[in-house]
Amino acid sequence: MNDSPSAAQRRPPPPIPLTILTGFLGAGKTTLLNTLLAAPELSDTLVLINEFGEIGLDHLFIEKVEGDMVMMSSGCVCCTIRGDLVTTLEDLLRRLDNGRIKPFRRVVLETTGLADPAPILHTIMSHPYLVMRFRLDGVIAVVDAVNGEATLDAHEEAVKQAAVADRLVIAKTDLPDGAAHAARLTERLAALNPGARILIAAKGEATPQALLDCGLYDPATKTPRVREWLNAEAVESAHHDHSHHHDHGHRHHDVNRHDDHIQAFCLTGDTPFTPPSFDIFIDLLRHTHGPRLLRVKGIVALSDEPERPVVIHGVQHVFHPPHRLDAWPDADRRTRIVFIVKDLDRAFVEGLYAALINRPAIDTPDAEALTHNPLAPARGGLLG
Numbered sequence: 001m002n003d004s005p006s007a008a009q010r011r012p013p014p015p016i017p018l019t020i021l022t023g024f025l026g027a028g029k030t031t032l033l034n035t036l037l038a039a040p041e042l043s044d045t046l047v048l049i050n051e052f053g054e055i056g057l058d059h060l061f062i063e064k065v066e067g068d069m070v071m072m073s074s075g076c077v078c079c080t081i082r083g084d085l086v087t088t089l090e091d092l093l094r095r096l097d098n099g100r101i102k103p104f105r106r107v108v109l110e111t112t113g114l115a116d117p118a119p120i121l122h123t124i125m126s127h128p129y130l131v132m133r134f135r136l137d138g139v140i141a142v143v144d145a146v147n148g149e150a151t152l153d154a155h156e157e158a159v160k161q162a163a164v165a166d167r168l169v170i171a172k173t174d175l176p177d178g179a180a181h182a183a184r185l186t187e188r189l190a191a192l193n194p195g196a197r198i199l200i201a202a203k204g205e206a207t208p209q210a211l212l213d214c215g216l217y218d219p220a221t222k223t224p225r226v227r228e229w230l231n232a233e234a235v236e237s238a239h240h241d242h243s244h245h246h247d248h249g250h251r252h253h254d255v256n257r258h259d260d261h262i263q264a265f266c267l268t269g270d271t272p273f274t275p276p277s278f279d280i281f282i283d284l285l286r287h288t289h290g291p292r293l294l295r296v297k298g299i300v301a302l303s304d305e306p307e308r309p310v311v312i313h314g315v316q317h318v319f320h321p322p323h324r325l326d327a328w329p330d331a332d333r334r335t336r337i338v339f340i341v342k343d344l345d346r347a348f349v350e351g352l353y354a355a356l357i358n359r360p361a362i363d364t365p366d367a368e369a370l371t372h373n374p375l376a377p378a379r380g381g382l383l384g
Ligand SMILES: Nc1nc2c(ncn2[C@@H]2O[C@H](COP(=O)(O)OP(=O)(O)OP(=O)(O)O)[C@@H](O)[C@H]2O)c(=O)[nH]1
Pocket: 023, 024, 025, 026, 027, 028, 029, 030, 031, 032, 112, 113, 171, 172, 173, 174, 175, 201, 202
């Protein structure tokens, strides 16, 4: 049956994929963007530049479109965020819906080199309208092989940028200084963010195919790609390697090193949560440790419908509305949640999980105590 025009008009348009391109000052973000924009996959892309201070992109611009909008030599439209990200995105959607702007199919948001990407992810995910219109496709962080290690030592923002990324692009390995540092930098980045793929720009690895559509949904088949998105196996095996190094004293914990405040781990468990205990798990985590949760992604087994897991995605205290899948993506039926955290003890998260699935442990409240706590957050949480 055909939809009436009014029904078709009421249906919200498919969400637009939004990629966040980050990396420290001078790392090579614009250079990478220029290369990517030349590819047909990025035609009809809207580029948003969140510049800090002076805009050094004049070489990209050929034609003024309207206000802050410019047409770039690639044919893509570019806009500079001068004020608020939400206002800019809302304004762009209005212009798109009114046909006052060249239609775009994808958005790339280049952050300032000094940006902590977590609040940007958080802003988009927590906005009731933007979360419907945009689909967070992925975070790409560019790291400069020449200065990368020094930058990671000196700037916590750079560590956070690398830690929350889905893809890490190492630039400038074509320079002798860069080539010399590439192996050590790669190792450090892999320890910091074991779930992210590392791509070397000078080897031509940073292609649109490798960088785009790395979110949860495959836009072509419209099926979830949980396994690749989580990359939980990589996070788990990196944790084992890391413990091994600790056991042998090869790597020393340095409280002043930014990397040592950030860790990635995967919580894995066979026992499903009950829906109320899962709500409490997330509520307690975000209320007690919200700012420490740089990124949380997972697939979760719930006891009400064990064959239909829930996918979660959170940044700080904001969580995307959980999404029920029709089935498990593979034979593995375990809950797997990848945590990228700052100054948060893995044992706390594991203890909370154990308590909520009723695995007894010394000095840990059981699920009954947590779910029937009169001080616990009221119902109506993530799962309603
Ligand atoms: N040799 C070499 N130079 C590069 C590479 N990537 C970037 N550069 C150079 O590094 C400088 C900074 O690159 P940009 O792409 O402007 O870096 P950015 O991260 O956008 O910089 P900001 O916007 O200032 O934060 C430029 O001079 C680039 O030409 C690379 O892979 N190899």
